[in-house]
Amino acid sequence: MRLLDLIITCIHNLFRHRGRTILTIVGVVVGCCSVVLMISFGVAMKISMNEMLASMGDLSVVEVRPKGNKKLTDSDLKKISKIKHVDSVMSTYSPSDVEITVRTADGRYLNTWPGLKGIYADDLEKFELKIYKGELIKKTQKNGVVLGRYSVYDFTDTMRPEGYNTIDIWSMYNLDGTRSEPPDPYFDPMGTKLVLTISEGNSKTRKMEFDLDVEGIFEEDDSKGYFTSFGMVMDTKALYEMINQFKREYGITTDSRLNYESFRVRADDLSTVPEVDNSLKSNGYETSSMESYRKQIEDDANKRQLMFAGLGVISLFVAALGIMNTMIMAISERTREIGVMKALGCFVGDIRKMFLMEAGFIGLIGGLVGSIGSVLLSYIVNYVALYDTLKEMPWEEVKNVLLTGTQRISVVPWQLAIGAVIFSVFVGIASGYYPANRAATKISALEAIKSD
């Protein structure tokens, strides 16, 4: 038989018992919905898990620190950059054998612990450090500095007595975990001239001063470094040059090589993080990354998702029994008809196809309606679950949250929806297989002759 004839015959037969067909389809719809929704909860869990991990640190980054007494030097930097799957390396330089303070040019405000670090200007952009105000430093700016978002609150007012000479930044952290606007600082760092003072030990005489230009203020992102909130950053080369100038001036001959504090090594993909981590370890570095943590949480989430999906599959299994039941009934009703078709020369294979197609069709319609239904249901579930936060938002924002929000508790990716349709068709065909086979092979053309 031609495919088109098979399809038309199959649709005719489904329409013959409309009520029964619809009820069977409803069974598939319910089964499909429950599978999709259950999986969608798991997907949403995974998304919020990744979001949470990402807030703790860049997932593709491995932090490298020197092991024991070893130092991280330029040759380490070169070596690590050449490791397979390493995308880029951001080094942090933190001068340790000199004393560093920063004050305003007028001398009134003083920061005795500025947390000044050197980072190559190129790396700032590569590692996507965001600016809150102003701009990032460039290689050519010898005196450029970018301040941490709240670095200005580390400055004390030398005109005020001890204990009353700082602004309490911590008052902006509320007890319920939210944050208020920070209080006004003593001065606006943008456009204020700063002076960097390098000195040695407790000696007040061996010191040297450099002017600094505040180019910008970082957006706070502790996953990229604490310096984005409290601290300041200069170009490594410029900072190292200043320190060396100071050391030369006073004949200080401690280790003059550039020793890095740490490297942030970024893998070229999330999946290559373990490999990069392992090669770093085998090269004798101390590493830390989110990977092992992430892996464990992901395994847990996968297990839970599997369990959820298992629950959903139970109802799809019931739907499969429904399809099987419907097909067995249809076949027992049509026994004589099948016999007649055989007597008229219909191939066994065509009879099998006819019934498989009917079962597959029930699966297809059920899967389509179920997939669309579960997408809608997923919106409803999210809306209800997030009602408290959504009710105060304008509609545009509500739409955004429902479509892309990471706080959703049910997420149906399109692959899931399409997969569910395919799976439903498969379930239909699989549950129709036994009845169809029986119709094709067990019912004889003789049925046409029998009179009853």
Place this chain on the structure above:
Amino acid sequence: MEDGLKPVISVRNLRKLYKPGNEVVVALDRINLDIYKGEICMIFGTSGSGKSTFLNQLAALEKPTEGEVLMGGINISKLNEDELARFRQLYFGFIFQAYNLIPTMNAIENVAAPLMFRGVDKYTRNELAKQLLDKVGLGSRMEHYPREMSGGQQQRVGIARALITKPKIIFADEPTGNLDTKTTIEVIEMIRDYAIKNQSTVILVSHEPELASYATRVVTLMDGNIVDDKRNN
């Protein structure tokens, strides 16, 4: 007539046993019969005579216990399901007592069904079906469904369906069993006229002696044996 011609159907030592429970029922007991081209062969007998079983063997609806049915030298009981389907498509036409039209199909579709099973396209097979329906006098009821037609009309659709493949052998199983006298005559004449015109062989199974006059040969069965075999001329 027989001597120079090869038979269309040769039945050799055909035996069919049924085993309902412990006893063995001999439905057909070593039957030998040759049927020739163009014969309208009526298998006559009372119920239980074995005539229906005989038809089942001839049309390969059932496998014999012993013996063989040869058609053009082919032992049809040895064919597998697909070969048999092909064989039926090419050579057989069936007319049933209960008409056995497919309820979801209208008259045209029912008549065209055997061609659909062969894979003939819809336009071609429906045109043929319409011509045949015209010939059996149902030109005005082509779009009707079986439930909308009388028994006689349904059987005429059944005849058209049997004829659409231009079969070499037409099996008619009590084709008039459910019809009144007037329609019976119409139907049986229709079958006979077609058979004569197309040199088809007809195997007509019936218990109605009135039909004998339409046959060219009457084979009478009793208790699984041929007790009489005579030709009308």
